[in-house]
Amino acid sequence: MERCEVQALIDRLAERHTDWTVFEALARHIVRDEHALRAVLDAITSHPNPKVRRLCADLMDHHGDDRCVETLRQALHDPVPRVRRQAVHSLSCQRCKTCALTVGVVPVLTDVALTDENMWVRREAVCALAFQPRDARAAAALRVLLARETDPKITSEVHGALRIHDEEYRRASNAAARVRQQRIDRM
């Protein structure tokens, strides 16, 4: 496919009502055409329209491989939170991909969870941590978040992720749940 045709498809992602056939057409191109993949990766970091940047990052959720990692890392610094949130998801979600990424993402996710100014982006990073194998670095960051975060939309996710990454926390929360249940049983 001509490079300008791919670019035209990318630009159409800016339309107010998303034409998902355009999205699917791009998905088909990037799996078989390196130039199309490069154009989509470029759009993630440099397209002027944030919706285009977000949807191009979304394409990497199902169709990304290790070639998209550096671009998605850059997108974590996008000025628009929805783009950063999508970048977190595409970088960390292995279950949607046909080709799992081989890079470790725990340090990136803990960094986002601890430093992003937007609660929904931090929450996405915490949810992603819950799908990573047990890791002491994740446990340490989640302990900091548990002490710091106040919004229940994120604290419940932090609690769930800590139960996976921190055996001591899991035991303590199980014991606390048993005590609560015993109190209820006595009522």
Ligand SMILES: [Zn+2]
């Ligand atoms: Zn996914």
